[in-house]
Amino acid sequence: MQYVSTRGQVAPKGFIDTVLMGLADDGGLMIPAEIPVISPEALEEWKNLSYEELFQQIFSLYINDEIPAEDLKAMVKRSYASFRTPEVTPVNKINDSLYILELFHGPTFAFKDVALQFMGEFYSYVSKKQNEIIHILGATSGDTGAAAIQGVRGKDGIKICILHPHQKVSKIQELQMTTVNDENVLNLSVKGNFDDCQKVIKDLFADLDFKAKHHLRAINSINFVRILAQTVYYFYAYFHIDAEAQASKKVNISVPSGNFGNIFSGFLAKRMGLPIHKLIIATNENNILERFVRTGEYKPGDFKSTHSPSMDIQVASNFERYLYYLLDENVEKVSEYMKQLQTEGKIVVSPELLARVQNDFAAYGASNDECLKYIGEYNEKYDYLLDPHTACGIAAYQECSEEDEVTITFATAHPAKFDEAIALCMIEQKFPEQISALLTKPQYQQVVDHDQDEIVRELEKFYGDK
Ligand SMILES: N[C@@H](CCOP(=O)(O)O)C(=O)O
Secondary structure: OOEEEOOOOOOOEOHHHHHHHOEOOOOOEEEEOOOOOOOHHHHHHHOOOOHHHHHHHHHHOOOOOOOOHHHHHHHHHHHHHOOOOOOOOOEEEEEOOEEEEEOOOOOOOEOHHHHHHHHHHHHHHHHHHHOOOEEEEEEOOOHHHHHHHHHHOOOOOEEEEEEEEOOOOOHHHHHHHHOOOOOOEEEEEEEOOHHHHHHHHHHHHHOHHHHHHOOEEEOOOOOHHHHHHHHHHHHHHHHOOOHHHHHHOEEEEEEEOOOOHHHHHHHHHHHOOOOOOOEEEEEOOOOHHHHHHHHOEEOOOOOOOOOOHHHOOOOOOOHHHHHHHHOOOOHHHHHHHHHHHHHHOOEEOOHHHHHHHHHHEEEEEOOHHHHHHHHHHHHHHHOOOOOHHHHHHHHHHHHHOOOOEEEEEEEOEOHHHHHHHHHHOOOOOOOOHHHHHHHHOOOOOEEEEOOHHHHHHHHHHHHOOO
16 A cells, blocks of 8 residues: 555655655645455454454555554554543444444543544554654644643653644643643644644644654644544444444434544545445534535635634645545646635635535534534433534534434534533533543643744754754
């Protein structure tokens, strides 16, 4: 398996080099040169695998023997040892047409743990085996940062700096990141929004001298390994709904979406042969993705702070990966469209392409009021407390599914992380112990202006390789 860039200007790479590269050196995103297709017979066999076995099966198709099977097995085992259930991502049946895949049983109570616990192990492995210096730089709207820090805190040979938007993440998200006092962790709280943070890191990754000098590595979903690790639970979810539903109904998956990484993993799983009917993109009022699916225009709008802050994103990183497939892997066209986005502030696709987009995805953007409405309604009706992101997923399921379909909605975070929204629904929740313990801990973070030079100075001090 070789990996290439969506913009075509990077020589094909192996798996480990692809992960170490993060953002492609030509500014694009790395993708597999060819997507392996799983036969229905093999899918049938995969149905009985444990989560960890399934992970290994899928990864073995992508890693080219670069990591011996025994080493991979040990890494996967360590990655999921910190999860609060051996199923890793359990499936919960709500009614005959709805299942919820719970992705929040990892150490930081969000779906990001599923890939980032593995990534922490992976970076540690590569740092030791290849003597690589690993200086992670990431941006977060709240969940990725906490999970990434948790995945590598205290690990030798690794340093991590995370940029989060100042006062635009939930209280618990902030505490999860900033109460960590390990020497290898730096939190920069940037006066701006998530898009500002993401732009700074993308610009720094695109500066190849800076990237090489400081050994920058990515943990965001610009990194293909994040996408791949997330495909595992699409398969797992599909295999764990009732056999009768699998056989007699079309199966949709509704995914709370911000940076387009999670749902892109679903797109990859579908291309690998998983018989998903509709992939439903659920957004909040930052609805650029929903507008794109409806109109064919991809145009960042005004940033809004919502009850679901992790999805407060206008510029979705992984959109470029999808564009690559939409444009039939034509790298010149992808480069042209991405240039257009920069110069004209938007991309508009033809009616023919829009028809294909609408064949690939359904989409719905939930308003703040709808988000709260579904939290209240599901709590009352099913005694199931949704976090505000999952509530957007439920709103999209309600809007986009038909009678003969069954939908798996992804619960991307635990409600305790977003008590601000839960309290607005007049619901009092009991926090898990790990979360209440955060409330009295001291915080360690530096507040910085949204200013690249200031951020670079902090990074140079922290990474210490001037
Ligand atoms: N919603 C994310 C934003 C970053 O997304 P990523 O998937 O590219 O890491 C967050 O919670 O930080």
